[in-house]
Amino acid sequence: MKIRTDLRFSLFVHLALVGIWMLNARAAEPFHLTQNGKAVVDIVYQDEPSDYPIPAAQQRERFAETLADFVRIVREISGAELKVYSVAEAGERGVANTIQIGATPAAREAGLVEKVGALKPHALLMQSDASKQVLYLVGSTLEGSGHAMYAFLESLGCRWYYPGAEGEELPTLPSIALGSDETSIEPEFEFRSMQLTNTSQFGRKDTQTRAEWVDWMRRNKFGGWAPPRGHAFPKLVGNRFAEKPELYSLRNGKRVASHLCLTNPEVMEAAVANLTEQFTKNPELRGFPVALADGAQYCECPACTEACGGDPKDIMKLYLDFNRELFDRIDQLFPGREFQYGFYVYSNLMAPPAGEVPKQLAPYFAPLGYDPFQTFLEPESYQLLSVWNDFPPATREKILTREPNYLLEKVRAAIQGWGQGTSNMYLRDYDPYITFQQNLPVFRPYQLAVEIPWYKEVGVRGFTPEICGLSWFAAGLNHWVRSRLYWNAGLDIKEELTEMCKGMFGPAWQPMYGYFDALSRRTIETDAFRHGDEVLPRLYSIEFVKELEPYLRRAEELAESPKHQARVRMWSLSQQYMLRYLMARNAELRGNFVDASALTQEFLRLNDAVEGVNPHYIDHRWYDQRTFSMFSMLDSYQRLADRQNGVKGRMLTQLPLSWHLRYDPKGVGMDEAWFQFEATPAYVNNADGAIDGTAAAIPEWRLAAPSDSWQRLESDYEGFNWFRNELFVPESAGDQRVRMVVTGIFGHMDFFINGKRLTWKGARFDAEAQEWVDTEIRHLDLGSAWSWNYNREFDVDVTDLLVPGAVNTFAFRSKDMWKWGGIFKTVFLYTPNEATEVAAYLPHTYTDRGDTNLNTLKSRPACDCMDGHQL
Numbered sequence: 001m002k003i004r005t006d007l008r009f010s011l012f013v014h015l016a017l018v019g020i021w022m023l024n025a026r027a028a029e030p031f032h033l034t035q036n037g038k039a040v041v042d043i044v045y046q047d048e049p050s051d052y053p054i055p056a057a058q059q060r061e062r063f064a065e066t067l068a069d070f071v072r073i074v075r076e077i078s079g080a081e082l083k084v085y086s087v088a089e090a091g092e093r094g095v096a097n098t099i100q101i102g103a104t105p106a107a108r109e110a111g112l113v114e115k116v117g118a119l120k121p122h123a124l125l126m127q128s129d130a131s132k133q134v135l136y137l138v139g140s141t142l143e144g145s146g147h148a149m150y151a152f153l154e155s156l157g158c159r160w161y162y163p164g165a166e167g168e169e170l171p172t173l174p175s176i177a178l179g180s181d182e183t184s185i186e187p188e189f190e191f192r193s194m195q196l197t198n199t200s201q202f203g204r205k206d207t208q209t210r211a212e213w214v215d216w217m218r219r220n221k222f223g224g225w226a227p228p229r230g231h232a233f234p235k236l237v238g239n240r241f242a243e244k245p246e247l248y249s250l251r252n253g254k255r256v257a258s259h260l261c262l263t264n265p266e267v268m269e270a271a272v273a274n275l276t277e278q279f280t281k282n283p284e285l286r287g288f289p290v291a292l293a294d295g296a297q298y299c300e301c302p303a304c305t306e307a308c309g310g311d312p313k314d315i316m317k318l319y320l321d322f323n324r325e326l327f328d329r330i331d332q333l334f335p336g337r338e339f340q341y342g343f344y345v346y347s348n349l350m351a352p353p354a355g356e357v358p359k360q361l362a363p364y365f366a367p368l369g370y371d372p373f374q375t376f377l378e379p380e381s382y383q384l385l386s387v388w389n390d391f392p393p394a395t396r397e398k399i400l401t402r403e404p405n406y407l408l409e410k411v412r413a414a415i416q417g418w419g420q421g422t423s424n425m426y427l428r429d430y431d432p433y434i435t436f437q438q439n440l441p442v443f444r445p446y447q448l449a450v451e452i453p454w455y456k457e458v459g460v461r462g463f464t465p466e467i468c469g470l471s472w473f474a475a476g477l478n479h480w481v482r483s484r485l486y487w488n489a490g491l492d493i494k495e496e497l498t499e500m501c502k503g504m505f506g507p508a509w510q511p512m513y514g515y516f517d518a519l520s521r522r523t524i525e526t527d528a529f530r531h532g533d534e535v536l537p538r539l540y541s542i543e544f545v546k547e548l549e550p551y552l553r554r555a556e557e558l559a560e561s562p563k564h565q566a567r568v569r570m571w572s573l574s575q576q577y578m579l580r581y582l583m584a585r586n587a588e589l590r591g592n593f594v595d596a597s598a599l600t601q602e603f604l605r606l607n608d609a610v611e612g613v614n615p616h617y618i619d620h621r622w623y624d625q626r627t628f629s630m631f632s633m634l635d636s637y638q639r640l641a642d643r644q645n646g647v648k649g650r651m652l653t654q655l656p657l658s659w660h661l662r663y664d665p666k667g668v669g670m671d672e673a674w675f676q677f678e679a680t681p682a683y684v685n686n687a688d689g690a691i692d693g694t695a696a697a698i699p700e701w702r703l704a705a706p707s708d709s710w711q712r713l714e715s716d717y718e719g720f721n722w723f724r725n726e727l728f729v730p731e732s733a734g735d736q737r738v739r740m741v742v743t744g745i746f747g748h749m750d751f752f753i754n755g756k757r758l759t760w761k762g763a764r765f766d767a768e769a770q771e772w773v774d775t776e777i778r779h780l781d782l783g784s785a786w787s788w789n790y791n792r793e794f795d796v797d798v799t800d801l802l803v804p805g806a807v808n809t810f811a812f813r814s815k816d817m818w819k820w821g822g823i824f825k826t827v828f829l830y831t832p833n834e835a836t837e838v839a840a841y842l843p844h845t846y847t848d849r850g851d852t853n854l855n856t857l858k859s860r861p862a863c864d865c866m867d868g869h870q871l
Helices: 056-078 105-109 112-117 142-155 208-219 233-237 265-281 302-307 316-333 379-384 393-401 406-419 445-458 472-485 493-525 533-539 542-558 562-589 593-613 630-642 731-735 787-791
Strands: 031-035 042-045 084-086 098-101 124-129 134-139 176-178 181-185 248-251 254-260 341-345 361-365 425-427 460-463 649-654 659-664 702-704 720-729 739-753 760-766 771-777 780-782 792-797 806-815 827-832 856-858
Touching: 031 056, 042 056, 056 142, 056 208, 098 105, 098 142, 105 112, 105 134, 112 124, 112 134, 124 142, 134 142, 142 208, 233 254, 233 265, 265 316, 316 361, 361 406, 379 393, 379 445, 393 493, 406 425, 406 445, 445 460, 445 472, 445 493, 472 493, 472 562, 493 542, 493 562, 533 562, 542 562, 562 593, 562 630, 593 630, 630 792, 649 720, 720 827, 739 787, 787 792
Parallel strands: 042 084, 042 098, 098 134, 341 361, 361 425, 425 460
Antiparallel strands: 031 176, 124 134, 124 181, 248 254, 649 827, 659 702, 659 720, 720 806, 739 780, 739 792, 739 806, 739 827, 760 771, 760 856
16 A cells, blocks of 8 residues: 555546556556546445544535535536445445445445554545456545545546636546556645634625635645634633632732633632533533633732742643643543643743643644744755745845844744643644735745644644635635645645646746746745734835736736636736735825825725626625725725815925834833934935935934834833934924824824923813813823734824924834834824814723823813714
8 A cells, every 4th residue: 555645646647538547557457437428437425424523414514515526526527427326325236337435335345444544534545446447435534535536536637726616627538547556645734724704705604705715625625623722711610700700810809701710629620510511411522712811811819829929920830730630630531532622822822831731732823923924944944945946046045144033933932842742733823924914915835835844743733724815816825835735745845836837827827937936935035024914015015016017918928718818817907906005005104195095996996896806816805894904094094185185184294204213121211301302404304205314323223114113123022112203394384283193003102292292182081970071191002912003093283392494303102012013104294274173083092001190091072182083
């Protein structure tokens, strides 16, 4: 028996018209499955569910879908209609001239069920016996038998490059004849899945696009089982907060339901009782989600504080010890039943474990917020790829000389650390890693080709990436490469991409290969960083995108068949979509919101047009309601444009696009009055908004664009950051009101103009009086861990702080708890129309962080700082 993991195995060969499979010299005379468009064999199948933690009904449903699809595809490629019989329906029918699918009696008698059963879950075996004129397609599980059907169809040349009929490539084979041979294939990873975002058209179960996506995954042999995952640790004891609040964590003197009090012995007993009840009622259940809720979860009661060594936030050892006892007690109650308990390793938990990891714990690694472009492996790993010598010298040099990224080193250390305690590791990664990437391509086939083999080496059992882009234009190349690497981690990536392009585009394959390669190399070559969409205009310049157009024009000239032409056309449309997006975002980053608004409207029209041709390329239904989407940003752009173009005001001037930045880890900047400084004459605002290159360097300050990310420059830096800038304010400003707009802001922020703090009117809720009272607000607190919050705006009157006809100084101090923050976009001054009431655009709630003794602050329409917009 030969075990092969390369799905491009050559044992199944099709020749025009006859499709003869007879590679072995020992092969008998070939026998036919179909001949001249007529069926020669019947199908006999067994759909007995496997003893595997996938519900029996679900196993049968998937198998039935696969079997029906198998019959449909054979009909389409050969014209033959295969008759299908269950084992019970076949009765005493002989084995000759059949396709035996699954653990049929004939497959058992041939010893194939026992043989494939010794392989990994969901492995497949294909055996053709010309002497008996039978083809066996058998899996180590029922799902594996389904994989065997698709593996056989792949051997005939069938491919499913992306969801929908347009992505399917089928050969024409009126006659299919086979010789004798046998091949077994094991998946590299037991679990291979894609997590569909529920609110997208791909996630909603009532849409054709979702059904086509599910079909694509099934045809490319995704599947398997993984333990339940989710932020459900407090639910170990059931929903008992109202009844027994003492089971839950103590925070600020109050019990909260987001975590459990792990030193309370009643918690352990309640958890054992709850899991025992659930596992008894549901024999198919093999686990429970025990991931902590988002954010820092801990209990401040004296016992938990002591158990954590005096710091209640340092809970990992206590958490692991609690779970180990719980899991072991459950194992004793259900002997012979293997349980796995899903746990998320991400955000503040992305670190090696403190303490012994229970063997039943199943960590899911979710590297949200880490560098989406650079691999955490040694740069030399790329040299092992077959494409390495094809890379331009500059690309190779950049890969080998790039400085290590401490955030990626954390990911690697975390995976290796958890892997020392458990063999149940999974990757709940993100694809295309930039979680809010506006459906633009972020192709990572080369990174995946070096990382996935490493994941296999360290013991990762499976993958369930969250498909954030939900468009084939954004991440389809990644999805295809994943589908191949999950079954063959050692595949030749150049050979795979070449075969894919040849199959998808026919004579146009070479320019399309060049197009995909250029986009894929870009993610390696770039120095851009972050997982939010603010990185996209730095990843792709307009010039770079325009340089890709010759590839597509040449492909359009070479494509011959209607299907090849349609595929090239979709990439050409999507290319225009990307260009329009970048034009709109570049106008935004330059501070030209009049153009940004117009270009975004054009972009959205093109979005609808592309989706109307093929919804799998561009999907906006998931993100169109999000605050970071271009649908939402259009309102923001128009609102800001109105302050520039005369509708509500006229732009007076704009601060330079680059600022000087300085870290303040000890928080001394306020005491040392970093906000007070003399204007630097050489600090010139050029026509394009950039700082003149001859500007004098400022000791201890470095020049930085707000849109760049500073957090990877300091290892785990959390603290204050100061931004300072200078601007000449025209003399004409002295005759009118002037307002300042900060168009993208995140985190805590204090504002100083000409050395004086900017304050504004607001209100706070007086708990005693149960009413809102007027107060003075001295700073902003915006945002959370999610990067889309950088789109928040701040618009306030600054007339009294400006000095018209002179260079004015601006200093902003920022601080946040997520290792990033500050100003991300432009700052401009405008004069509001006298006839139009223009109030500040502010969030409705503020939480004080120490500069005042206020608890909750609120802006309200009656004050000078609200125009009715709520974020």
